[in-house]
Amino acid sequence: MWAHYLPRLVLYVAIGSVLVGLDVGLxxxxxxxLVQILVFVACNIVLATSLNLINGIAGQFSIGHAGFxxxxxxxxxxxxxxxxxxxxxxxxxxxxEPLLIVAYLVVLMFLGxxxxxxxGLLIGLPSLRLRGDYLAIATLGFGEIIRVLLLNLExxxxxxxxxxxxxxxxxxxxxxxxVVTVAALHNLGNSVHGRSLLAIREDETAAEALGIDCAxxxxxxxxxxxxxxxxxxxxxxxYTQFIHPRSFDFMKSIELVLIVVLGGGNxxxxxxxxxxxxxxxxxxxxxKGALHLPFDPRMAIYSALLIAAMLVRRERxxxxxxxxxxxxxxxx
Amino acid sequence: xxSVSDPALLTLESCTVSFGGLIAVDELSLQVRPGELVSLIGxxxxxxxxxxNAITGVYPLARGDIRLEGTPLGGLPPxxxxxxxxxRTFQNIRLFRGLTVLDNLxxxxxxxxxxxxxxxxLRSRRWAATEARLQAKARELLGLFExxxxxxxxxxxxxxxxxxxxxxxxxxxxxxxxxxLDEPAAGMNPAETQRLMDLIRSLIERFSLTIxxxxxxxxxxxxxxxxxxxxxxxxxxxxxxPQQIAGDPAVIEAYLGEPTH
Ligand SMILES: Nc1ncnc2c1ncn2[C@@H]1O[C@H](COP(=O)(O)OP(=O)(O)OP(=O)(O)O)[C@@H](O)[C@H]1O
Ligand SMILES: [Mg+2]
Numbered sequence: 001m002w003a004h005y006l007p008r009l010v011l012y013v014a015i016g017s018v019l020v021g022l023d024v025g026l027x028x029x030x031x032x033x034l035v036q037i038l039v040f041v042a043c044n045i046v047l048a049t050s051l052n053l054i055n056g057i058a059g060q061f062s063i064g065h066a067g068f069x070x071x072x073x074x075x076x077x078x079x080x081x082x083x084x085x086x087x088x089x090x091x092x093x094x095x096x097e098p099l100l101i102v103a104y105l106v107v108l109m110f111l112g113x114x115x116x117x118x119x120g121l122l123i124g125l126p127s128l129r130l131r132g133d134y135l136a137i138a139t140l141g142f143g144e145i146i147r148v149l150l151l152n153l154e155x156x157x158x159x160x161x162x163x164x165x166x167x168x169x170x171x172x173x174x175x176x177x178x179v180v181t182v183a184a185l186h187n188l189g190n191s192v193h194g195r196s197l198l199a200i201r202e203d204e205t206a207a208e209a210l211g212i213d214c215a216x217x218x219x220x221x222x223x224x225x226x227x228x229x230x231x232x233x234x235x236x237x238x239y240t241q242f243i244h245p246r247s248f249d250f251m252k253s254i255e256l257v258l259i260v261v262l263g264g265g266n267x268x269x270x271x272x273x274x275x276x277x278x279x280x281x282x283x284x285x286x287x288k289g290a291l292h293l294p295f296d297p298r299m300a301i302y303s304a305l306l307i308a309a310m311l312v313r314r315e316r317x318x319x320x321x322x323x324x325x326x327x328x329x330x331x332x
Numbered sequence: 333x334x335s336v337s338d339p340a341l342l343t344l345e346s347c348t349v350s351f352g353g354l355i356a357v358d359e360l361s362l363q364v365r366p367g368e369l370v371s372l373i374g375x376x377x378x379x380x381x382x383x384x385n386a387i388t389g390v391y392p393l394a395r396g397d398i399r400l401e402g403t404p405l406g407g408l409p410p411x412x413x414x415x416x417x418x419x420r421t422f423q424n425i426r427l428f429r430g431l432t433v434l435d436n437l438x439x440x441x442x443x444x445x446x447x448x449x450x451x452x453x454l455r456s457r458r459w460a461a462t463e464a465r466l467q468a469k470a471r472e473l474l475g476l477f478e479x480x481x482x483x484x485x486x487x488x489x490x491x492x493x494x495x496x497x498x499x500x501x502x503x504x505x506x507x508x509x510x511x512x513l514d515e516p517a518a519g520m521n522p523a524e525t526q527r528l529m530d531l532i533r534s535l536i537e538r539f540s541l542t543i544x545x546x547x548x549x550x551x552x553x554x555x556x557x558x559x560x561x562x563x564x565x566x567x568x569x570x571x572x573x574p575q576q577i578a579g580d581p582a583v584i585e586a587y588l589g590e591p592t593h
Contacts, residue, residue: 004457004460008455183453184453187452187453187454187455188449188452188453190452190463191445191447191449191452191459191463192438192441192442192445192447192452192462192466193449193452194452195431195435195438195439195442196439196442198428198430198431198435198439199428199431199439201430202427202428202429202430202431203426203427203428203429205390205410205422205426206422206426206427206428207428207439208409208410208411208414209388209410209411209414209419209420209422209426210411210414210419210439210440210442210502210503210506211411211414211415211440211442211443211506212411212439212442213411214411224449
């Protein structure tokens with residue numbers, strides 16, 4: 001028993017200590033702006049690795065991941081502004097408060113994840129019938145519907161966004177969430193479940209012929225991927241304290257797709273790409289200021305990167321982008 | 333309880349498959365007994381592959397009935413048919429080309445797992461034990477097919493003959509009772525075909541299998557089959573032992589004197 005788990009326990013305690021160190025040390029070394037960027041990096045790692053489960057491993061092309069993040073963010077932010085804050089108010093300033101906040105946030109992450117997973121189930125079901133570009137359009141539509149719904153939902157601020165969300169999340173918690181997500185998704189890839197998803201990506205007809213219930217597994221990929229996106233949304237909302245439908249638009253989904261494509265389906269590369277692509281706009285902000293560009297150059301740069309990725313690693317990218325291309329029938 | 337009355341493992345009863353106006357399989361009846369190796373032969377477009385697709389639930393039957401040890405397969409999706417113990421290979425090899433040879437096999441062994449998602453995510457002890465067991469079993473199977481040296485290579489990079497063999501082991505890895513092989517010797521040279529023939533025969537004993545084989549290579553068919561069923565235009569035109577079939581005028585006519593149409 002102990003022999004099996006002890007090495008990992010040691011590893012996790014070590015990782016945890018490093019994270020605590022970062023959490024205590026970094027805010028002192030870095031200004032709030034840099035800490036916030038690190039929070040965004042960690043959020044994007046959670047988002048990108050979870051999208052990688054859907055796009056990279058299961059080979060289902062989703063370009064609506066920001067929609068799942070939005071569900072998690074809005075559901076939990078609404079809960080906190082309407083109930084959570086009041087619930088925790090009596091403990092303000094007490095020694096117990098930080099612990100209660102962490103406990104509350106953990107529960108909230110689960111709730112946000114579950115709400116998003118429900119959305120994943122909703123979009124996973126049509127994915128059983130749709131392939132390739134049709135599925136992509138369906139997920140895009142899903143993301144847009146969520147955004148437009150939120151834009152018109154007055155109880156959560158509508159077009160003015162949702163303000164006054166308590167800052168319960170912290171760099172430490174976001175980093176822990178990122179580590180847990182990466183570990184869970186990595187382990188999942190190395191299991192019967194992950195291999196079934198890979199088999200579906202490679203050849204759905206063959207997978208089905210081996211007894212793999214493709215409908216079940218494809219839906220599960222959407223549900224699990226959406227769950228983690230919802231968790232990221234919760235952490236994001238409770239860090240920035242302000243969310244707006246704009247934060248979860250098509251551009252955000254494309255950013256995540258780009259990360260997965262650049263990462264080529266490999267978990268480690270996806271993490272690296274997530275770091276790079278999150279830092280990119282910050283770098284651009286500086287450039288934009290220096291060059292006096294009248295527009296936001298992000299879309300142009302994302303497109304250029306996508307094209308470059310296509311040219312450099314054609315095979316992997318095609319696999320991620322056009323999963324349906326060899327999934328056809330048996331009439332060959 | 334009453335399986336004595338139905339000694340066949342696989343029964344097809346007046347099965348018809350049509351694509352729009354085209355009748356690909358026409359009122360076909362067929363019985364395969366446990367441990368038998370039955371070959372399905374016929375000219376191109378005779379409907380052989382369509383029979384496999386009907387058995388495995390890929391195409392629906394317009395009429396008729398398919399049973400596996402008395403269990404009706406009609407209407408079941410392919411993965412359910414597979415779980416009842418029917419495995420197949422494809423005429424145009426369908427490997428998981430981007431996965432390693434070992435993972436192709438392990439993907440086929442998903443039914444042998446007894447851990448859930450949470451245990452997988454936490455790498456529990458049960459996960460570790462099951463994975464070790466699956467891995468050992470996969471390697472043992474690869475050894476039987478002389479593919480152990482390829483375990484870590486991507487399946488798509490294997491030479492053609494080995495890809496064909498890998499597809500057969502992958503089907504075996506599901507632990508089937510009935511194995512459907514669609515032209516396993518296609519594209520192989522005579523020496524490879526001979527080795528494959530011996531291998532296929534040995535499978536029946538070793539895995540207590542029953543095999544339905546589609547093959548164009550007559551030497552292979554005549555060498556391994558217990559019985560041969562000849563299809564033409566979706567209909568059975570002859571059935572019997574290899575010797576009976578070889579001399580059947582209808583068969584010779586179907587192969588040599590394709591009527592113009
Ligand atoms: N999905 C499909 N849609 C329409 N027609 C089909 C389909 N699958 C097969 N057919 C037609 O059904 C007939 C039988 O095809 P099938 O593939 O079963 O032949 P076969 O005996 O396996 O031939 P071959 O020896 O060339 O593999 C052919 O006329 C074929 O064109
Ligand atoms: Mg055929």
